Amino acid sequence: xxxxxxxxxxxxxxxxxxSVKENSWIGDYETAYNEFLKDPEKHWENVAEELEWFExxxxxxxxxxxxxxxxxxxxxxxxxxxxxxxxxxxxxNKVAIIWVGxxxxxxxxxxxxxxxxxxxxxxxxKSLGVEKGDRVCIYMPFVPxxxxxxxxxxxxxxxxxxxxxxxxxxxxxxxxxxxxAKIVITADASLRRGKRIDLKTxxxxxxxxxxxxxxxxxxxxxxPQMELFSEIEVDFYEIMEDVEKECEPEVMDSEDPLFILYTxxxxxxxxxxxxxxxxxxxxxYYTTKNMxxxxxxxxxxxxxxxxxxxxxxxxxxxxxxxxxxILISETTPDYPDPGVWWSMIEEFDVTIFYTAPTAIRMFxxxxxxxxxxxxxxxxxxxxxxxxxLNPEAFEWYYRVIGKEKCPILDTWWQTETGMHMLTTAxxxxxxxxxxxxxxPGIVADVVDENGEPVPAGTGGFLVIKEPWPSMMRTVYNNDxxxxxxxxxxxxxxAAGDLAVKDEDGYIMILGRSDDxxxxxxHNIGSAEVESxxxxxxxVAEAAVIxxxxxxxxxxxxxxxxxxxxxxxxxxxxxxxxxxxRMNLGPIAIPSEIExxxxxxxxxxxxxxxxxxxAQELGQDPGDISTLED
Ligand code: PRX
Numbered sequence: 001x002x003x004x005x006x007x008x009x010x011x012x013x014x015x016x017x018x019s020v021k022e023n024s025w026i027g028d029y030e031t032a033y034n035e036f037l038k039d040p041e042k043h044w045e046n047v048a049e050e051l052e053w054f055e056x057x058x059x060x061x062x063x064x065x066x067x068x069x070x071x072x073x074x075x076x077x078x079x080x081x082x083x084x085x086x087x088x089x090x091x092x093n094k095v096a097i098i099w100v101g102x103x104x105x106x107x108x109x110x111x112x113x114x115x116x117x118x119x120x121x122x123x124x125x126k127s128l129g130v131e132k133g134d135r136v137c138i139y140m141p142f143v144p145x146x147x148x149x150x151x152x153x154x155x156x157x158x159x160x161x162x163x164x165x166x167x168x169x170x171x172x173x174x175x176x177x178x179x180x181a182k183i184v185i186t187a188d189a190s191l192r193r194g195k196r197i198d199l200k201t202x203x204x205x206x207x208x209x210x211x212x213x214x215x216x217x218x219x220x221x222x223x224p225q226m227e228l229f230s231e232i233e234v235d236f237y238e239i240m241e242d243v244e245k246e247c248e249p250e251v252m253d254s255e256d257p258l259f260i261l262y263t264x265x266x267x268x269x270x271x272x273x274x275x276x277x278x279x280x281x282x283x284x285y286y287t288t289k290n291m292x293x294x295x296x297x298x299x300x301x302x303x304x305x306x307x308x309x310x311x312x313x314x315x316x317x318x319x320x321x322x323x324x325x326i327l328i329s330e331t332t333p334d335y336p337d338p339g340v341w342w343s344m345i346e347e348f349d350v351t352i353f354y355t356a357p358t359a360i361r362m363f364x365x366x367x368x369x370x371x372x373x374x375x376x377x378x379x380x381x382x383x384x385x386x387x388x389l390n391p392e393a394f395e396w397y398y399r400v401i402g403k404e405k406c407p408i409l410d411t412w413w414q415t416e417t418g419m420h421m422l423t424t425a426x427x428x429x430x431x432x433x434x435x436x437x438x439x440p441g442i443v444a445d446v447v448d449e450n451g452e453p454v455p456a457g458t459g460g461f462l463v464i465k466e467p468w469p470s471m472m473r474t475v476y477n478n479d480x481x482x483x484x485x486x487x488x489x490x491x492x493x494a495a496g497d498l499a500v501k502d503e504d505g506y507i508m509i510l511g512r513s514d515d516x517x518x519x520x521x522h523n524i525g526s527a528e529v530e531s532x533x534x535x536x537x538x539v540a541e542a543a544v545i546x547x548x549x550x551x552x553x554x555x556x557x558x559x560x561x562x563x564x565x566x567x568x569x570x571x572x573x574x575x576x577x578x579x580x581r582m583n584l585g586p587i588a589i590p591s592e593i594e595x596x597x598x599x600x601x602x603x604x605x606x607x608x609x610x611x612x613x614a615q616e617l618g619q620d621p622g623d624i625s626t627l628e629d
Contacts, residue, residue, distance in 0.1 A: 283470025386521025451490015
């Protein structure tokens with residue numbers, strides 16, 4: 001597929017005050033990029049040298065397409081770099097985490113406190129029999145203990161699999177099963193907009209028929225305290241009580257797995273993306289430092305949840321490896337009022353703010369009067385991630401929040417890439433609608449299906465041509481699926497996104513080339529929603545498409561064929577919505593359901609979602625030669 005997209009490439013560009021480059025880590029982007037091109041391995045080796053390793057590498061990179069190893073035979077532990085390194089080097093009392101709860105409650109942890117908590121919880125996990133290589137599922141609300149749990153796993157070499165607390169029981173069950181998790185760490189409840197959402201009951205449901213699970217660790221934050229079933233349930237803080245205070249970091253090989261994180265695919269269940277210790281550390285450290293230009297005095301607020309890759313890389317590992325102060329928050333952007341986030345920026349002097357276009361568009365709707373009530377002058381750098389930042393939202397973010405002085409980084413990347421891949425480095429001209437150019441260290445391009453570069457202005461597939469340290473190493477239990485990433489478009493890593501490049505090499509993301517939906521910045525497979533729908537007794541067949549939505553990116557529309565004996569009704573629609581909610585969680589709920597008699601299919605029986613979408617949007621359906629009927 002390579003066709004001409006009618007995209008405006010000559011839109012306005014914004015040039016930030018060039019002084020932002022002056023004392024920045026990255027300096028001049030082109031110089032940095034050309035330096036990298038001269039000696040790619042040296043580029044990454046220099047970054048790795050800034051971190052502490054128990055033993056250095058034999059080789060920076062070993063590339064045996066499609067398998068890469070980075071910093072081979074080096075020994076390290078990411079938590080040594082996120083904690084010990086700072087505690088030993090004068091940052092003992094620096095604030096690591098500032099947390100604000102849904103109810104406004106605050107908690108602060110210095111590096112010393114975080115270090116201590118992580119070590120004790122790590123010993124607690126050991127006391128439950130967790131060993132290096134075991135998988136631990138973390139299904140928690142956004143509280144500091146979630147980060148403590150992640151770091152404690154990394155400390156002892158257990159592989160964490162964080163499942164976003166907004167997912168339902170079935171989604172959790174399939175992730176626990178696929179990873180064969182030994183332990184599930186959860187909490188009694190999460191709080192959202194003043195309401196309590198029970199997590200533990202969902203865990204109870206999810207662990208049925210998941211025989212790998214030996215223990216459930218429960219953080220009890222509510223009163224009265226929830227009863228535990230002592231055979232397999234233990235209290236989060238009780239396991240920290242009678243253990244040693246110190247916990248030496250497990251010596252990890254650079255290539256040992258650090259975590260699994262599930263992401264939605266086109267077909268079948270979610271894919272367990274596996275990241276490796278050394279390369280992931282180097283990649284997230286490098287981009288946090290050079291793209292966000294994180295300095296000693298910064299306060300960084302990334303509004304994602306650690307249940308997504310954005311939280312893994314730019315709340316937890318990247319910023320902590322840099323020894324930064326991070327703000328984290330359980331709050332939603334409009335509760336108790338639409339000024340709550342801006343009030344927190346004022347209150348905590350946030351300097352780097354990283355959020356999603358869907359949030360920015362929501363703020364635009366609520367009006368400028370909300371941010372205008374607060375002093376946002378501490379802000380220095382703004383970021384966006386998850387879906388394209390459309391020019392209107394860019395302009396608003398730049399003017400209303402950044403007061404026309406903050407560079408905006410529209411960062412394109414994926415669960416699979418681990419770190420930022422495309423963006424506009426600070427101090428470079430920003431082009432609204434474009435993610436930007438490759439991060440130094442990354443070779444990206446827009447190509448046709450054979451991997452040949454397409455001319456500027458022509459749409460094509462976004463690919464990464466060379467391996468990079470924080471690339472995924474495999475798909476857990478499905479290496480075949482991993483190899484597909486590197487074999488569908490030439491020999492390159494195919495991101496699954498369509499893009500177009502302009503004359504200056506800036507890349508604009510046009511959307512997915514497959515049936516993955518991006519709803520409010522979250523990646524949801526049409527197949528997952530369909531199989532949740534089909535698991536309802538009334539549904540014979542289901543097809544799901546994404547419809548452009550001014551707020552959410554995509555909104556989900558489902559077409560349903562009912563089983564014999566069931567009749568279409570509004571009540572049934574509500575029941576189906578509820579069913580999806582319970583199975584997959586609130587983010588996967590269809591906003592529209594249409595009952596139909598038949599669905600368009602190919603001769604081989606695949607539902608042609610593309611055709612449904614074209615019909616729905618009144619577009620030309622394109623090639624329909626494979627249509628069965
Ligand atoms: O389609 C792209 C979109 O989100 C996908 C990756 O989703 P996920 O693995 O959940 O990671 C999201 C956070 C890194 C991509 O394939 N996407 C992400 N960032 C952008 C984007 N689309 C356009 N512009 C972006 N900045």
